Amino acid sequence: MSAPSLAPAIMKRPWLQRWMKPLANWYTNAAGYRQLGLRADDLLPEENDVVHTALKRLRPQEAYDRVFRLRRAFQLSMSHQLLPKEEWTKPEDDTPYLTEYIKEIETEMAEREDLEAMVINKRQSNANAGH
Amino acid sequence: MLSRTTACRGAQRAARQLSSTQKRGLAAPASGSFQYQSGEAKGVKFASRDFAGPTTTLALVAKAGTRYQPLPGLTEGLANFAFRATERRSTLRIVRESELLGATLTAHHSRENLVLEAKFLRDDLPYFVELFGEVASQTKYQPHVYNEEVLPMIHFAHTRFVNSPVDMAINSAHSLAFHRGLGNSTASASQTPYTKYLDAETIEQFSKSAYAKSNFAVVANGADHGEFSKWVGQFFNEVPATPLQQLSQGTEQTKYHGGEERLAHDGGNAIVIAFPGSSSFTGQFYKPEIAVLGSLLGGQSAVKWSPGFTILGQAKATPSTLVQTTSAIYSDAGLLYTSITGSAQAVAETAKAAVDAIKKIAAGEISSEQISKAKAAAKFKELENGQDIRAGLQLSGNGLVNNSQAYQIDEVAKAIDGVSEEAVKSAAKTLLENRASVSAVGDLFVLPYAEELGLKV
Numbered sequence: 001m002s003a004p005s006l007a008p009a010i011m012k013r014p015w016l017q018r019w020m021k022p023l024a025n026w027y028t029n030a031a032g033y034r035q036l037g038l039r040a041d042d043l044l045p046e047e048n049d050v051v052h053t054a055l056k057r058l059r060p061q062e063a064y065d066r067v068f069r070l071r072r073a074f075q076l077s078m079s080h081q082l083l084p085k086e087e088w089t090k091p092e093d094d095t096p097y098l099t100e101y102i103k104e105i106e107t108e109m110a111e112r113e114d115l116e117a118m119v120i121n122k123r124q125s126n127a128n129a130g131h
Numbered sequence: 132m133l134s135r136t137t138a139c140r141g142a143q144r145a146a147r148q149l150s151s152t153q154k155r156g157l158a159a160p161a162s163g164s165f166q167y168q169s170g171e172a173k174g175v176k177f178a179s180r181d182f183a184g185p186t187t188t189l190a191l192v193a194k195a196g197t198r199y200q201p202l203p204g205l206t207e208g209l210a211n212f213a214f215r216a217t218e219r220r221s222t223l224r225i226v227r228e229s230e231l232l233g234a235t236l237t238a239h240h241s242r243e244n245l246v247l248e249a250k251f252l253r254d255d256l257p258y259f260v261e262l263f264g265e266v267a268s269q270t271k272y273q274p275h276v277y278n279e280e281v282l283p284m285i286h287f288a289h290t291r292f293v294n295s296p297v298d299m300a301i302n303s304a305h306s307l308a309f310h311r312g313l314g315n316s317t318a319s320a321s322q323t324p325y326t327k328y329l330d331a332e333t334i335e336q337f338s339k340s341a342y343a344k345s346n347f348a349v350v351a352n353g354a355d356h357g358e359f360s361k362w363v364g365q366f367f368n369e370v371p372a373t374p375l376q377q378l379s380q381g382t383e384q385t386k387y388h389g390g391e392e393r394l395a396h397d398g399g400n401a402i403v404i405a406f407p408g409s410s411s412f413t414g415q416f417y418k419p420e421i422a423v424l425g426s427l428l429g430g431q432s433a434v435k436w437s438p439g440f441t442i443l444g445q446a447k448a449t450p451s452t453l454v455q456t457t458s459a460i461y462s463d464a465g466l467l468y469t470s471i472t473g474s475a476q477a478v479a480e481t482a483k484a485a486v487d488a489i490k491k492i493a494a495g496e497i498s499s500e501q502i503s504k505a506k507a508a509a510k511f512k513e514l515e516n517g518q519d520i521r522a523g524l525q526l527s528g529n530g531l532v533n534n535s536q537a538y539q540i541d542e543v544a545k546a547i548d549g550v551s552e553e554a555v556k557s558a559a560k561t562l563l564e565n566r567a568s569v570s571a572v573g574d575l576f577v578l579p580y581a582e583e584l585g586l587k588v
Contacts, residue, residue, distance in 0.1 A: 057275040108221060115227050125254075 025091075034089040035082045036073040041098035042066060050109070054101035062097060166539060167527045168356045172364035174344040174372055176531045179351040179359045187256055187353040188520045189249045191263050192528025195341035196243040197315040198381040198461075203324035206240045207288060208334040209341060211281040213238035213247050214262075218269040222276075225262065232258065242305070242313055243461055244529055245341060248521070256354055257362050263349065264366035267342035272335035281334075285325045292318035296401040296572040297453075297472045299394060304403040307390040307568040308466055312381035340374035348531035350524045385464035389566030391581045391588045400475045400573030402482045404586070406562040408458050408465030412543045413530035419509075419546040420554040421467050422458050424562075426512065427497070427505035427555065428469060428488060430454025440504050442488040442497075448480035449473065462533040467562070475577035486584045492559040502552050510547045516540055563587075 010016050028034065033043060044051055058066065076083065169178040200206045214236050216222045229236055234251035247266060249259045292298050299320070306314035319325055340346065344367070351359050387407040409421035429441025431454070438444040443454045452473035459466045471481045491497060516522045523540065566588055569581035581588040 057273075059274065108223070111221060112223055115223065120231065123254075 405468035
């Protein structure tokens with residue numbers, strides 16, 4: 001799902017994070033989705049199994065809010081308008097609500113792959129006993 | 132041909148076993164292996180017996196059956212959440228790992244108990260004790276798991292339940308007899324319980340009370356007692372010592388009420404005639420004569436191509452009518468019930484015959500030969516419980532949690548041996564004097580009322 005990112009590496013180094021933070025804030029604002037009332041996780045491409053499953057796992061309220069944000073954004077985009085400033089998405093609301101599910105599902109799928117590819121060895125004691 | 136060393140080893144083993152078990156007389160069962168040794172490790176009650184053989188059956192018996200559920204459907208929900216993803220491993224990993232070890236995992240519930248059960252090879256004991264500890268303390272009660280995996284199972288159970296007249300009749304007889312608590316239905320009769328009261332969060336809350344140390348026992352069949360106690364002490368550390376909230380539901384002494392219920396049903400005909408019965412051997416109201424009376428009434432044949440010696444087996448209207456008398460034992464009460472299924476006409480006739488049979492027993496018109504046959508059958512059934520691992524595990528666990536002693540099958544068998552003819556007669560007399568619980572499900576035009584059968588309700 002996710003593209004390779006430098007973010008984790010930067011987050012690990014506090015000095016680098018302090019240096020990059022203003023830049024990141026500027027970039028997020030410039031991306032313009034907050035002005036349409038969207039959250040970053042609303043922009044994830046959803047045409048794949050992982051995100052599909054993740055969307056199904058959202059709580060009913062979360063799923064409803066997501067659809068509301070998307071429809072409002074379409075409307076705004078078509079009418080070439082932005083939301084009034086007080087309705088822009090606040091940085092503290094811009095939470096990775098979907099990413100946590102996506103990560104969970106990716107681990108599940110990876111685990112399934114691993115288990116499928118597993119090579120099984122007999123326990124030594126059983127092998128000796130001729131089971 | 133036996134080599135010298137093999138014969139020697141066999142003899143040595145036999146000698147060792149002889150010293151460790153009790154002496155047995157002719158009539159006593161090979162009892163040493165039937166006895167459960169019980170103990171406590173860091174607040175967790177456990178019992179085990181070293182049944183010879185290469186496999187082990189491990190069960191966690193929690194006092195969280197439908198009797199104790201604060202909201203309808205919680206027990207079913209919790210049973211279906213067993214062996215799902217925990218904090219440490221996913222559902223898939225649990226399934227795959229136990230498959231690799233050749234094990235079977237099941238979770239089921241009765242009126243009083245929620246039972247998690249695993250059957251596996253003897254060597255794998257630590258793995259499964261750890262798994263049980265994890266299931267009890269670290270299961271993740273995720274909403275999507277509830278929606279995708281748990282809810283459909285509850286719904287299947289509901290569908291199966293409403294399509295089976297005999298299940299409906301048995302549950303209805305229980306609820307007539309005990310009202311709340313023991314009378315709670317084991318499956319949902321309507322969709323309301325699980326659509327209205329149940330969600331993942333409620334089940335999680337319930338799990339914290341159900342899987343508290345004071346509320347469950349771990350029972351193993353085919354495990355060394357010392358080893359088992361070591362693993363139990365090691366792996367149940369994260370389980371809460373006391374329930375999150377004290378469950379008051381169903382803990383008061385059960386009271387017998389009685390009454391009659393009639394339900395129309397298209398899928399078949401069933402009548403259940405129930406009377407107050409005997410509590411479990413570990414409880415206070417143990418009456419061995421009820422078990423004998425149950426097998427005297429009987430209904431099912433023990434041999435093929437014959438109606439059997441039991442009174443109802445011979446009195447039933449048609450060969451295709453199914454009759455069964457069960458003495459259901461619970462920790463503080465019991466229910467002796469006869470369930471009859473078949474065509475409406477036959478069910479009606481057999482129900483009449485059943486009541487007549489009880490009257491006959493009460494009047495003493497039964498030969499002593501028949502009573503001794505019934506005693507033998509009841510005793511066999513008890514001792515078979517000792518062989519039947521599942522029943523034994525649940526009975527012992529139940530005894531440990533409720534009355535802090537394990538169910539000792541040998542002693543029960545002895546109690547049945549001591550039942551006199553007089554006791555059976557007077558038991559039958561008391562049945563008729565008390566209010567019965569009668570439930571008829573099916574074609575209500577044909578099925579008789581309790582009063583027509585000659586019962587007091």
